[in-house]
Amino acid sequence: MIRRVGIVGAGSMGGAIAGLVASAGLEVVLLDVRGDDEPNAPAQRGLERAVSNRAFLDPDAVGRVTVGNTDEHLSLLADCDWILEAIVEDRETKRAFFRSLIDVVGSDTLITTNTSTFALASLFPEEAASWRERFFATHFFNPPRALLLTEVACLPEADRARFDWFVRFLERRLGRRALVVRDSPGFVANRFGIYSLALAIRLTGEIGLTVEEVDALTGPLLGRPRSATFRTIDLTGLDILVLGTGSLHESTGDDYSLPPWVRRLFDEGHLGDKTGGGFFRRDGDRQLSLDVETGTYRPYREPEIPGLAEVHSQPFPERLRAAIRLPDPYGAYVRALLGGTYRYVLEKTPDVAVDLPAVDRALEWGFGWAAGPYRQMSALGPDLVAELIASADHGEPGLLTRARKHGGFYPEGGVLEIARDDVIPLDAVSTAGRDRQARVWAELERRGVYDLGDGVVAVRVSAIDQLQELINSATRATWPQALALVPRLEGLGYPYGRMLELAEAGDWQGVEDVIAGVRRGILALAESGIPFVVVLDGQVRGAATTCALWADRTVAYVTSVLGFPELAGGVPPLGSVTGLLVRGVTIPGSPAVGGATTGEDRPTSEPVGLQWFSPAQAVSIPSAARAQRLGVLSPGDVVSLDRDGLLETARAVGATLASSVRARPVKLLALGEGGQTSLRTLVTEITAQANLPPATREVWEQAVAHLAGGVSIAEALAHEGEAWTRALRDGEVPARLQTVVREATARRR
Incomplete structure (x- = not known):
């Protein structure tokens, strides 16, 4: 342990x-x-x-x-x-x-x-x-x-x-x-990634390209990060590259050499952004670039490569083939870079990797490549790869010869085995678990609904006012035992834009209709016939946080930012106050208050804290871990660093919930005098910090009085909705809410 x-x-x-x-x-x-x-x-x-x-x-x-x-x-x-x-x-x-x-x-x-x-x-x-x-x-x-x-x-x-x-x-x-990986110098990612980077630098001078042209060729065109080659080095530091290539050369004896003009830049202390410039630097308003031939700086020159825009328009990896056919010297550069990289990878893979997918994932996960070298070579085909790596000094690498024999590096349903002349199932490789998790996420995003197994079905939630329809549709189509709801909401997730437009036009019936749709969505959570888990994995303030309040359990990535920016405008999001009361609220200095009851009037929710629910804290809670400590998430929720595995965790939690006995709450417990006083004090704090006019304060004080009276959940949500409509009639609230929504949307971008 x-x-x-x-x-x-x-x-x-x-x-x-x-x-x-x-x-x-x-x-x-x-x-x-x-x-x-x-x-x-x-x-x-x-x-x-x-x-x-x-x-x-x-x-x-x-x-x-x-x-x-x-x-x-x-x-x-x-x-x-x-x-x-x-x-x-x-x-x-x-x-x-x-x-x-x-x-x-x-x-x-x-x-x-x-x-x-x-x-x-x-x-x-x-x-x-x-x-x-x-x-x-x-x-x-x-x-x-x-x-x-x-x-x-x-x-x-x-x-x-x-x-x-x-x-x-x-x-x-x-x-x-x-x-x-195998115990070898540089392991896999650095062994191959730094080799390809050093090769890209050497070829710059050998073929006679500028640093701007090389960055245009070695970024997204080849499925690599936008920072490409020289901009990447400026970001990470030339000293890091020099140290890494030196150590790898010492440890492996392979060619990680850097040309003299790069060594000179290092000796002069031009290490990149950390020293004010490296291959690129600024001089006032001017962007300068290193001239490879002279070793001096000159004004930045936008590269003009014939056909580059047309090649970029093609999807990856198809554009690899088109990049190879660019006019020389640009096509020659791409062919030399890919050919040199592929040959080195083919020759050294048996020494460093346990299987071919491990090589691909090392470059994809560690260096940001869209596809690793074996996936690239599979897209190009063995014959074209053989042309690219052809050399009078070297024969064909054994892995390439075997790929020809078996129909590629990734024959259908399998992958070429490294140590022997065979094909093994993809499910048997070292990265199979993570690959499977990635596929599940991709399928959920594509389909909107995905069966996780064990009777648990994941549903992508794109709008809170569509929750009722989504849940009904998913349950009718898949007959799940539990649901995993994954919010993918625009802005704060509530239809504030539509409500504000209708309010401005004086269409109050339209406002009430929109609010009714949101209320039905939240009521669908409250009345769900099966347990559900909410999965949070990003910027999830607003409606996604409300969903977590109503969830049987929440599975959250640790950096998920929760909260209600709407409170800065003086309006608790619809369903949030009732959601807190349903879960069972303990206010410091008072007996247990709120708390939902079943038809037999037995409290069923775990106590949580309400003191966080104020503009001072609840507008933005910077991590799911803090949200759990504050009581926004319950002690039984899962806060995880394993982002890839969130859906897998949700499946396990959902399967456990499906086999548990749980009575759905139908009404709120009536608050005692102390609880009502504390809740009114909290609302006064919310409205005072937002500096709302007295009329709006009265709206929310009246709503709280209804919520404190032991009403049904459906009635409580209706009272919240009525408070919303009346608050929007106050001239100041719409303007404030518009500002909050605009700022929250900009922050997500």
């Missing part, structure tokens, strides 16, 4: 991993070298940098991190269940650190290195022979908040059961796309 994690090295990578691990609810010890004046200053600065870079998916998790220094606090690692080394990428420095741990770590502690270029075996200190079975590589990608890939490797003597458990821990607890 992992409860406490020690991270040594508080640089950008170590600090970011500390933020990730702490956000998963684990205690963290973050150590760095001893500072000259303040001993813990280097680690403290690393922690502060991680906070400013939003490395903490749960902003409150910073309190779980203890900082220290390796001179005085190495003993703090003795109580850690997992120690992760993230110090400078130097072999001997790493080996020396591991030797310092020999008398510190426990007999059951996992030890991992975050190396990006060295083989695990080359870092292992022979004096620590007892570690060999629990000494792993965990190559995180930066920033881990956005890049989910973590390459994981072990030594041949590893305890495979424990290694497999650790891989699952990385996936489920930390939300990583854990990719099992």
Whole structure:
């Protein structure tokens, strides 16, 4: 079991991993070298940098991190269940650190290195022979908040059961796309990704292109990120590239060389954005670019490549074929880059990867490629690939020869096996689980309804006023035992635009009709004949948060932003107040208030806090973890870092709910005098902070009086709807609400 994690090295990578691990609810010890004046200053600065870079998916998790220094606090690692080394990428420095741990770590502690270029075996200190079975590589990608890939490797003597458990821990607890790779220098992603990057740079000078032209050719045209080649290096830092290529050349003996004009730029300290410029820089209002031939800067020149616009218009990967046929020298550049990359990948894959999909996913998840090299080669076909990699000095790689024999790298329903001349099912490869999760998400987005299994059906919710129709349609068509509702709502999810237009036109019957549609949607949740789970995985303020209040359970990605911006306009969203009361509200200083009852008048909801429901807090709650602490989400809800697996988790939760006994509430408990006073005080606070006129305050005070009286849920929602209509008649409310909606919509973009 992992409860406490020690991270040594508080640089950008170590600090970011500390933020990730702490956000998963684990205690963290973050150590760095001893500072000259303040001993813990280097680690403290690393922690502060991680906070400013939003490395903490749960902003409150910073309190779980203890900082220290390796001179005085190495003993703090003795109580850690997992120690992760993230110090400078130097072999001997790493080996020396591991030797310092020999008398510190426990007999059951996992030890991992975050190396990006060295083989695990080359870092292992022979004096620590007892570690060999629990000494792993965990190559995180930066920033881990956005890049989910973590390459994981072990030594041949590893305890495979424990290694497999650790891989699952990385996936489920930390939300990583854990990719099992062979213990080789650079593993898979850096070995191939940096090789292709270095090749792209060398070919720039050899073929005679400008840096602008290369970036135009090596971005989305080839299914790579918009930052392409040189802009990517400016963003990440030329020093990182020089260090990485040097280490990989040292470790592998392969050609990761950079041309003299790049080395000169490095020696002069032009490292990219961090130093004010690299291959590109600004001079006042002018954008400058490096001239490859002269090594000096000149004005930026927009590339003019014949036929490029037409090629871009084609979908990927079809445009790969068209890019190859661009007029020279541009087509020649693309052919040389793809051919060189493909040959290297084909030759080295048996040394670094456990299967071909692992190579594709490494480049897709780690370097942002739209399709990995084997998926690209499959799209082009073996014959064209053979033409691209043809060389007088090399024969055809064995994997390509076998691909010809079996009908490609991905014959229908399978994939070419690396170690032997055979085809294996795709479901048998190391990435099958994550691939399956991705397919489920894609199918849900495409169809709108998807059977998750175990009697649980996922439904994409695009409008809250269509909930009744969606639920009825899904249940009639699929006969589910439970539903997983996935909000995909525009703006704040309520039809505010239509209501405001109708109010402005004085069409109050139209306003009431729109509100009635929303009320029917929420009532469909309240009266659902089967349990349902709400799945939140992004910016889910407004109607999506309301859905979570009514859910039997919620499964939420930790960074989901919940709340009600509408409160800033003085109008609690329709269904939100009743939703809180249905779940059972405990207001500080008063007895249990609210709470739904069944037909037998037995409270059935868990208590939650109402104190968060004010403009001060409820407009925007920055993480699902904080929302759970505030009571917006219940203690039984699932807050997860595993974004890929949210639907899988929802299936498991839904299946459990389907087999449980649950009575649907039919009415609200009457509030006692203390509860009514507290609820009125809260409404006064809401309306006062929004500076609403007295007439609007009276509207909501009257609505609360109705809600506090033990009415049915249907009546409570009707009272909320009436309050909405009357509030919109107040001249100030529509204008304020329009501003709130506009700001919330802009924020989502």
